[in-house]
Amino acid sequence: KAGVTQTPRYLIKTRGQQVTLSCSPISGHRSVSWYQQTPGQGLQFLFEYFSETQRNKGNFPGRFSGRQFSNSRSEMNVSTLELGDSALYLCASSPPTGGGTDTQYFGPGTRLTVL
Amino acid sequence: AQTVTQSQPEMSVQEAETVTLSCTYDTSESDYYLFWYKQPPSRQMILVIRQEAYKQQNATENRFSVNFQKAAKSFSLKISDSQLGDAAMYFCAYRRGAQKLVFGQGTRLTINP
Numbered sequence: 001k002a003g004v005t006q007t008p009r010y011l012i013k014t015r016g017q018q019v020t021l022s023c024s025p026i027s028g029h030r031s032v033s034w035y036q037q038t039p040g041q042g043l044q045f046l047f048e049y050f051s052e053t054q055r056n057k058g059n060f061p062g063r064f065s066g067r068q069f070s071n072s073r074s075e076m077n078v079s080t081l082e083l084g085d086s087a088l089y090l091c092a093s094s095p096p097t098g099g100g101t102d103t104q105y106f107g108p109g110t111r112l113t114v115l
Numbered sequence: 116a117q118t119v120t121q122s123q124p125e126m127s128v129q130e131a132e133t134v135t136l137s138c139t140y141d142t143s144e145s146d147y148y149l150f151w152y153k154q155p156p157s158r159q160m161i162l163v164i165r166q167e168a169y170k171q172q173n174a175t176e177n178r179f180s181v182n183f184q185k186a187a188k189s190f191s192l193k194i195s196d197s198q199l200g201d202a203a204m205y206f207c208a209y210r211r212g213a214q215k216l217v218f219g220q221g222t223r224l225t226i227n228p
Contacts, residue, residue, distance in 0.1 A: 031213070033215065033216070035216075042218060042219075042220050042221065043206065043216075043218040045215035045216065045217075048213075048215065050213070055213065056213075056214060056215055058215065088158060090160060092160075092216075102148040102165075102210050102212065102213075103148075103150070103162065103165055104162075104210075104216055105162065106152075106159065106160035106161075106162075107159075108157070108158065108159045109158050109159070109160075111158075
């Protein structure tokens with residue numbers, strides 16, 4: 001099976017712009033989670049989608065939003081970018097049922113740089 | 116709230132030797148899962164090993180094994196016969212059911228040839 005894919009791998013934006021990141025989960029996985037990784041804050045949970053519904057949400061401002069499509073692909077949007085949004089954004093997917101639903105498999109990440 | 120603590124920001128080991136990375140966590144739950152993830156310089160987060168809290172037996176995956184002490188809320192990772200490819204950031208993580216993964220701050224492991 002193909003792994004979790006994320007596009008684009010690298011992005012450079014300027015303050016005030018908005019950005020959309022995409023994540024395609026492992027085939028058959030219905031849960032997609034997003035994490036932000038920075039040197040200062042480490043890995044922080046953004047949100048999780050399951051069957052097109054947001055199931056969990058982290059403590060991020062409303063500028064961060066997401067959605068999931070019927071094919072389980074997910075997008076994450078950040079509006080009005082700030083310098084502090086520069087980070088590696090990781091997407092992870094989980095199997096739908098049975099043992100291992102707890103296990104998340106990660107994509108390669110999207111490196112976002114805000115200038 | 117659940118927290119995960121990795122007290123060793125950096126570790127180094129000679130190639131072919133054994134190294135143990137420490138992790139402690141705080142939870143009031145009895146049913147949960149613990150993980151070790153590896154993040155090499157390529158930045159891809161790779162699952163190393165997984166432990167169910169209800170299982171007393173420690174998980175093992177080839178050269179990787181854990182020492183799970185539930186009462187002490189300790190979950191250490193032992194890497195035997197260290198190889199150059201083991202060099203990476205290692206993250207300990209906790210998850211309960213379908214809730215978010217909670218990560219520790221990571222331990223940077225260096226393998227000396």
